Amino acid sequence: MVELVTCLVRILLASSGEGAHRIERTVHRAAEAFGCRTSLVLVPDGAVVTVTGGPGRVTTVTVRAVPEVFRLDQVVALKPLIADVCGGRLPVAQARERLRGIEEQAAPYRWWWKLTGIVLFALGFAPLMQPTWYEIGSTAVLAVPAAALAVAADRSPRLAPLLPLVAATTVSVVTLEVFARDGAHGGPVLLMLPALFFFVPGDYLSAAAAELGAGLMTTGAIRLVYAVFLLVQLYVGVLLGVAVTGSSTRRLFDVAAVSDLPRWALFCGWIVFTVGTVLAFAIPLRLLPVLLLLVYVTVGVQSLVTKAAGETTGTFTAAVVLAAVTTILDRRPSMPARLVLLLPGFFTLTVGSLGMRGLTTLAGGHVIAGFTDLLKLVTIVTAIALGLMVGATLTARGNDLVRDGA
Incomplete structure (x- = not known):
């Protein structure tokens, strides 16, 4: 779950050239779909993310990404994934793989x-x-x-x-x-x-x-x-x-x-x-x-x-x-x-x-x-x-x- 949240925050930060004010709510709802809670401390090029998955299961990670708006194909691909996650239609492993695919996908144009x-x-x-x-x-x-x-x-x-x-x-x-x-x-x-x-x-x-x-x-x-x-x-x-x-x-x-x-x-x-x-x-x-x-x-x-x-x-x-x-x-x-x-x-x-x-x-x-x-x-x-x-x-x-x- 921590890997999923980390990857999600990294993609959201990288595409946040128009503002980071939507990141926290999106990450919270995605984590809640898998029974976890998150808290974030955001700056434009980074975030400190705390994931709570149960009693005594607390993990804190630091995520870095340069904010920009140059790869909007990734933003387009992310929306249906977030909808599937929040709708309970994806297990953690599959959601993580799809996120990795979005992060690593080649640009659509040469x-x-x-x-x-x-x-x-x-x-x-x-x-x-x-x-x-x-x-x-x-x-x-x-x-x-x-x-x-x-x-x-x-x-x-x-x-x-x-x-x-x-x-x-x-x-x-x-x-x-x-x-x-x-x-x-x-x-x-x-x-x-x-x-x-x-x-x-x-x-x-x-x-x-x-x-x-x-x-x-x-x-x-x-x-x-x-x-x-x-x-x-x-x-x-x-x-x-x-x-x-x-x-x-x-x-x-x-x-x-x-x-x-x-x-x-x-x-x-x-x-x-x-x-x-x-x-x-x-x-x-x-x-x-x-x-x-x-x-x-x-x-x-x-x-x-x-x-x-x-x-x-x-x-x-x-x-x-x-x-x-x-x-x-x-x-x-x-x-x-x-x-x-x-x-x-x-x-x-x-x-x-x-x-x-x-x-x-x-x-x-x-x-x-x-x-x-x-x-x-x-x-x-x-x-x-x-x-x-x-x-x-x-x-x-x-x-x-x-x-x-x-």
Whole structure:
């Protein structure tokens, strides 16, 4: 039983890049199905787990795992297993074997599909930065080395800790030398951001805010510090690119070019974005239609409410709707865990790019614009976190946390 709980906690921690607040309840209910009790002390990258299986049978173990969201195929596979365990349909030995299989299963897509997915992910996001053909064209080039570095980090763990720094430096150098010579195409940072969006810790920032709001002070504070550290890595990488190219930081202005994209291109961009998300984060392809629908619902709600009541209200409302719809869908056994349903729509709210823009704009000497972006970052992070909490609370039932499985 201890091995089962340890393996379960390790998988849940490894897929907790969107927050660790569901782990404890899931583990408790799974252990109760086998007549045991558990207690956990959680931090984002570890847990101390105590398993009580009867009088005098108490075991304490420490579990470590790096939190991320890059293998969502494991989250998809975990949900039906948790349902079978909590429903009393699996013996301990069989549940343990299935858990081991999930933990050890190969990624559903080969490395070149992940590389393609990251490029598509960036291309779909590009019009949100600047709705221009030049933005899309430059992103198609810049995203390739960024994606190649991400794939290389999967094969070389020593690269992973410095991946945001290396990717930002590479993209910064190419942008400044090739694509940002003419200010008519917009600010250099706006040209860089789509290619770096895969590395921007917007999900960690919002997860940290949600955990703090839920009273999980330790996990929330640690995750917030980690998110800021990743953001600063990207910022320093951009500055290194400026230094390597001999450019002035005054070039890091934040002015968008005039839009020249037709509406159909903006509409189709979200299809490209969602396909890229599926491939980049190892989501089973069969889930593409429902994820695409959720993306369009989120974008539609955000756009309509923003026009009527402003960006903060629009973002908050979109987060409420997204959380409510995904919580309801998660109750269906045929649907994946809520995390998987939530992620593509969440990315459309684009919180992390504001921090990157704010820091680089400040470095360029544009103080007012930089602080405006950073203030907007704090506001939007809070709006998204509160919106997700409100949406989940309004639609949650007592056993929803068990069904989530992540």
